[in-house]
Amino acid sequence: MKSPRLLPVMAVCLLPLVSACIASTAANVVTAPVRVTSKAVDLATTSQSEADEKRGRRMREYEEDLGKLERRYDKHMRQCDDGSDSACLKARNDYADIQQLRASAPY
Template sequence: MALALSGCLVRTAADVVTAPVRVASGAVDMATTSQSEADEKRGRELRKREEELGKLERRYANEMRDCSDGDRRACDKARKTYGEMQVLLPSIPVEPEPR
């Protein structure tokens, strides 16, 4: 019985000694973002900004149409929407033209 108990204690002691290393390495893995994960995140953020720009462009076109029909409130809205587009544009990279 004493022999079985000592084996159990040795294993438990080894688990206690290696536990901080396992916890620390797990924390590092969770805190570290791989390059592919970072690329995916940037891609999602870029697509989100492009979608938002598309919505703003459509809204701006509608407001400009109403503005040209004489709706002064639409003109004010179009100016505001244009400003939002100008703020968003620098964060979207320009694609090179095909050759």
């Protein structure tokens, strides 16, 4: 059985450990709102580099789509020149698609 005199000595020895835990917890509680707010601001705002990346991605996708339509239009025009009436209609539709896409250019 432990001596009643040993209990205060143990309490004094454990006091620095307990106070460190309390101080650490208090610091976390105090700084938590700041950390949460700064994280929310980071998520809500877009940096210039992120905006540039998105704009570049949209431009590349636009140019890819335009290239596909132009190649398809050229193919149908060749077929139209060879006498295919259905290819002429497809070429007209392709041309309309190209004009519509150009009107919505990201730059």
